[in-house]
Amino acid sequence: MLGVYIFDDKGNIICFEKPLSLTIDMSLSVPCDSATVVLPYKEYADGAEIKIYNESDLIFVGVIDEEISIFNTTGNYKKYVARSKMALLLDNQAYPTELNNVTRTYLGNKYLKDFSIDFDKGEEVYPGKITVDNGMTVYDIFAEYCDKVFSSLPRMTPKGKLIFHSNIDSEITLSNLSYTSLTENKKRCEKISKVSLMTNSRFYDYIIENKETKDTSICRERFLDASVGKNIYPENGENLIENSNLNSYEVQVTCPYNLTYCLGYKCKVESIAEKLQVAEIEYSYNSKGEETKLILRRCK
CATH class of the missing domain: 2.40.30.150 (Bacteriophage T4, Gp27, baseplate hub, domain 3)
Structure with a gap:
């Protein structure tokens, strides 16, 4: 049986109901999971947080973005639109600073405490400096750390815990x-047949061809500037082709x-x-x- 708990800003339970309908959407390419829940209409205080259980298993916890009251001939309803707690990291900009040789334990203690978000601790060091520019979000900091250290992106589990890598063996x-x-x-339209990189010769003379499109009529080319100072390398072109094959x-x-x-x-x-x-x-x-x-x- 599904059960939905709604909490107010102080953490008090204001509602527990079996939903009339609900959807939960998750994607590896989207930082935030989302949920939409429809409940029978009742006069409640404003909701701030939502938890969804399948029997005793917590399958979603998040912050409420929208609370919609619906009145029509078929009945009266409350509709809640929510995102996982990753929304708190995406919606908040970080104080501009420089972070040197930080670990995930350091980042978690510094940035997640105010949001009451649990995280998996560890002492893997980011080699060098993370420059927190004006306008960067808290999520941007964690994403940069995870990309450099784990070649992955941070994820929020359905139970609301931040994990620093989404490489799953299950x-x-x-x-x-x-x-x-x-x-x-x-999806043939996803495949890239060739990537040409411009090196210091100022010509697009470094060619990477897609083995999967060889001997086919697929012709879809990309050009990258890999000259000095552009932070573009041959592996960027190889990754572009590999990802196109994965998505095809x-x-x-x-x-x-x-x-x-x-x-x-x-x-x-x-x-x-x-x-x-x-x-x-x-x-x-x-x-x-x-x-x-x-x-x-x-x-x-």
């Missing part, structure tokens, strides 16, 4: 009996149960040989029941 397997529909999409194949699977826990998991699908990863999740619940749509993409 795996799920979907047999033909475990889903109600499957759609396979080969997509599988959408719909399952009649809750799978909100598996974002980032490797996924084996019966009859499909590709190495896949759960890149997006859309969970929905209404009077007809529940379902989870998984978007699976190639993984490295």
Whole structure:
């Protein structure tokens, strides 16, 4: 059974209801998970935070962005639109400063305490200086640290804990009996056939070709300036091609149960040989029941 708790600004529970409908959206390419919940209308104090449980399992915690009262002939409702607690890092700019050789424990203690966000501690050192310019958000600082140290991005777990890397080793397997529909999409429009880099010779003479588009009619070229001072390197071109190949194949699977826990998991699908990863999740619940749509993409 699903249960929704709404809290006021002081942390007091002002509402506990079974939802009439809800959706939860998650994506590896979007920092914030989001949720939309519809409840029967009652006069409540203004909501500030939301927690969604599946039985005793907390599957979403976040801050309420919008509270909408709906009155019509079919009934009266309260609609809450929320984002995960990552929203607090995205919405707040950081004080301009310089951070030297920082660890994730240091960053967590410095920036997350005021938001009451738990995090996984560690002493991995960012080699060098993070310059916090005017206008940078708290999220930008964590993203720069995670990219440099873990080659990843920070994620907020469904239970509201910040993790500094989204490299997940877990795996799920979907047999033909475990889903109600499957759609396979080969997206030729995503593939880049060639990247040309301009080196110090001032010519675009460093060529990287996509092996997957060789002997095909796909022709989609990109140009990068890799001359001194541009912070562009051959590996940027290689990554551009690799990412285009990863995004060129997509599988959408719909399952009649809750799978909100598996974002980032490797996924084996019966009859499909590709190495896949759960890149997006859309969970929905209404009077007809529940379902989870998984978007699976190639993984490295």
